[in-house]
Amino acid sequence: MAMATPSRRLARTDWARAALAAIADSGLAGVAVEPLARRLGTTKGSFYWHFTNREALIEAALDLWEQEHTEAVIVRVDREPDPLQRLRLLLTTAIMLAQEDVIDAAVLASGNHPLVAPVLTRVTERRVGYLAGLFRRLGFSPAQARDRGLLAYTAYLGHTQLIQAGLSIAPAHGAGLRRYVDRLLGITTAPE
Amino acid sequence: MAMATPSRRLARTDWARAALAAIADSGLAGVAVEPLARRLGTTKGSFYWHFTNREALIEAALDLWEQEHTEAVIVRVDREPDPLQRLRLLLTTAIMLAQEDVIDAAVLASGNHPLVAPVLTRVTERRVGYLAGLFRRLGFSPAQARDRGLLAYTAYLGHTQLIQAGLSIAPAHGAGLRRYVDRLLGITTAPE
DNA sequence: GTACCTCCGTACGGTGCCGTATGGTCGAGA
DNA sequence: TCTCGACCATACGGCACCGTACGGAGGTAC
Structure with a gap:
């Protein structure tokens, strides 16, 4: 669960994948920025660098799902x-x-x-x-x-x-x- | 939407039915005490008289669904x-x-x-x-x-x-x- | 009319989350 | 070594909701 951190910095995709996992086990309501940040071992500062808001994260996660x-x-x-x-x-x-x-x-x-x-x-x-x-x-x-x-x-x-x-x-x-x-x-x- | 109020006082069942309706159009997350109170034209004071907490309301709503x-x-x-x-x-x-x-x-x-x-x-x-x-x-x-x-x-x-x-x-x-x-x-x- | 019981209004503190602001860190390149 | 830009930490204000405390209104009983 406490995912290792091979490269310290995160990419947009890491957030999208984490969001997809959150959807899988808590539904859309599970996609919350601060809990996800804790789960990823980082903070909101990272998130709001990669995404404009929570909605954009959900869209990215759904894109991933559609493609894969x-x-x-x-x-x-x-x-x-x-x-x-x-x-x-x-x-x-x-x-x-x-x-x-x-x-x-x-x-x-x-x-x-x-x-x-x-x-x-x-x-x-x-x-x-x-x-x-x-x-x-x-x-x-x-x-x-x-x-x-x-x-x-x-x-x-x-x-x-x-x-x-x-x-x-x-x-x-x-x-x-x-x-x-x-x-x-x-x-x-x-x-x- | 703004449901008429035939009898001023509400019963437990009124809350349960409203909760069921909320589930129907917003999912479980839609079952929130204060919004429901507004929708019913009353306040939290009523709710916490009839139920101990939000969880009890959800249970009552699901009971209703199961029976009906x-x-x-x-x-x-x-x-x-x-x-x-x-x-x-x-x-x-x-x-x-x-x-x-x-x-x-x-x-x-x-x-x-x-x-x-x-x-x-x-x-x-x-x-x-x-x-x-x-x-x-x-x-x-x-x-x-x-x-x-x-x-x-x-x-x-x-x-x-x-x-x-x-x-x-x-x-x-x-x-x-x-x-x-x-x-x-x-x-x-x-x-x- | 007064005592009482059921039911509701209102105010309050607490929590978890969103989004912003701003300064800090770290590596890549001149 | 200095600079710069990508990336992150932290602190803050705001909002929506939960649950509690308590003071009533309104009906009923006698």
Whole structure:
């Protein structure tokens, strides 16, 4: 927790990452300058050098999230050539990531906040769009593919919610997760 | 907004309902004694007569939510005898309710808060249990019924998220919603 | 009408955070 | 070594909220 200080001086990105971590475990309200400064072993003097105010920090943190938490998974999954296998890989890794890092759920939780809403909209449309593209490659019509992509994404979102809420009834790993993903796949790829 | 004052004196329940409304549009952080007092046209003097502190108010509000926002829907739906029709009715009304009243999503958003977590766990298990019961009555085995209830519930949760986030891609009413529910039903009730 | 009980108004101290002001430190380069 | 600019520490004022103390208003009972 008390992060080591390899280089004494901090950069803008360090603050943004710390803010993202704060969102993950306390929500947007957790992004407070003075507590973050304590956590980083520095003071507000540093913060107000790099940022004009708290709002700018939140924006930077959300930018980071948008860039890293969607494209990273897509790139990582895109190397699998078979679309069905890729879909399975995507769902599995997404669910496992959502379990070990709750930042996704935390951002969603503040989805109605004016700073979060536009970012969240972009990310959601990117993700649903990517899913729909996979279903297209499985042979579904554009409308069908979009519907199924949407359904798969809502199932993912809801599952993430359950995990983050600490519900033991949601399978989060191992055989339970594999069976869950299999069922989700079988269900969403079945012909109408 | 400036609510009329039919009876000058307030009761504990008035505060709890106001707190629930505050959660709905500002999250847990929106439950602040002095702003609520202003909103109710009274002062802190009233509040600290009825409650020992802010925490007690949050608990009362969550109690209210637990009692009214789950059982009410179940009771209302339970009069439909046919299980498949009841499932359809349940999903449709739940999604429509989630759209006109965001309290459900707001509570979920604070699911990791120590005061919210236990309530949320109970509510989730009650809902998934009820759904599983419906799938049982449709002829599925206990394990199958639970899995399908879980899937239906995660889809509902995710869909709620999307609506609350203001995503236009999520069908929220009319033909789009009917088609969405039909697909969800067809999918979750299909034999394996 | 007076004693009492329920409920509320008001004033106060305390805390945690935001943002500003200003001086200090430290390394890079002339 | 001196200077300069990037970066940070510290102190301060202000605000919003929590919780307490206490003095009432208004109804009820007799």
